[in-house]
Amino acid sequence: MSDKTNDIRQTLLVALGVSLVCSVLVATAAVLLEPRRVQNEQRAIRYDILDVAGRLTDAVDIDSAFDAIETRLIHLDSGEYADPGADPAAFDPRRAARDPELGLAIPAHLDVAQIDRRSRLGRVYLVRENEELERIVLPIHGYGLWSTMYGFVAITPDAGRVLAIKFYEHAETPGLGDQIDDPGWLASWRNKRLYDDSGDLAIEVIKGSVRPNDPRAEHRIDGLTGATLTARGVSNTVRYWLGEHGYGPYLAQLKEGTNQ
Numbered sequence: 001m002s003d004k005t006n007d008i009r010q011t012l013l014v015a016l017g018v019s020l021v022c023s024v025l026v027a028t029a030a031v032l033l034e035p036r037r038v039q040n041e042q043r044a045i046r047y048d049i050l051d052v053a054g055r056l057t058d059a060v061d062i063d064s065a066f067d068a069i070e071t072r073l074i075h076l077d078s079g080e081y082a083d084p085g086a087d088p089a090a091f092d093p094r095r096a097a098r099d100p101e102l103g104l105a106i107p108a109h110l111d112v113a114q115i116d117r118r119s120r121l122g123r124v125y126l127v128r129e130n131e132e133l134e135r136i137v138l139p140i141h142g143y144g145l146w147s148t149m150y151g152f153v154a155i156t157p158d159a160g161r162v163l164a165i166k167f168y169e170h171a172e173t174p175g176l177g178d179q180i181d182d183p184g185w186l187a188s189w190r191n192k193r194l195y196d197d198s199g200d201l202a203i204e205v206i207k208g209s210v211r212p213n214d215p216r217a218e219h220r221i222d223g224l225t226g227a228t229l230t231a232r233g234v235s236n237t238v239r240y241w242l243g244e245h246g247y248g249p250y251l252a253q254l255k256e257g258t259n260q
């Protein structure tokens with residue numbers, strides 16, 4: 001065998017060896033770091049829940065502040081709290097939505113958030129101040145222009161007004177659709193009224209700016225310039241989840257002052 005053939009064989013062997021070692025290293029690192037990744041993801045979500053819950057301060061310890069918030073599961077269809085034995089931490093709404101038993105298909109005419117399916121159970125976060133229910137944080141998700149947007153909306157305990165809203169996951173375009181993360185725009189939701197005087201869900205994002213003399217101004221939020229489609233997605237998401245097929249039955253009980 002010629003020296004040249006030997007050289008090629010050696011080069012190939014070294015390359016194979018190096019790539020094998022590297023793949024083992026990368027795979028091991030991925031497996032070892034997975035629990036840390038999950039933990040970081042969970043902490044980031046807890047941070048955002050605390051933010052809309054109004055419980056975020058510089059000195060806050062995320063985990064203990066989060067533990068002070070009561071997490072409950074509800075039956076979305078009836079609005080009743082689930083068995084206290086059900087563990088909200090173990091509940092995975094995305095998996096439940098896909099499950100034939102734990103999830104259901106949303107009828108097309110109701111699916112304004114374009115999510116196809118939802119879990120039968122929902123998770124709610126009850127924020128108390130000196131034992132008194134101060135606000136309720138509700139997870140929401142729906143389709144924007146390019147992606148499913150996941151977030152939280154905090155409402156008053158009588159389901160009268162929005163107190164805060166925030167998205168923690170989406171893939172809308174930087175500079176356009178990602179204006180849904182703009183703190184000024186998010187703050188503009190504060191104190192908007194959910195229902196009109198007839199009791200109909202009235203909150204919505206409009207195209208353009210809300211005129212001060214608009215009789216429905218207390219329900220309306222300015223649109224996002226250049227991102228009308230994402231803004232419409234947010235509007236539809238909020239309206240689906242606060243509507244009859246979402247948390248509606250639960251909110252009806254809150255409005256009556258029961259179920260707190």
Ligand SMILES: Cc1cc2nc3c(=O)[nH]c(=O)nc-3n(C[C@H](O)[C@H](O)[C@H](O)COP(=O)(O)O)c2cc1C
Binds near residue numbers: 176177224230
């Ligand atoms: C590359 C690209 C990315 C875009 N990303 C978004 C987006 O994330 N959200 C959105 O609503 N519109 C996005 N648009 C713009 C929409 O196609 C559409 O023009 C816009 O939503 C209309 O908003 P306007 O009526 O306020 O101009 C994007 C357009 C382009 C070309």
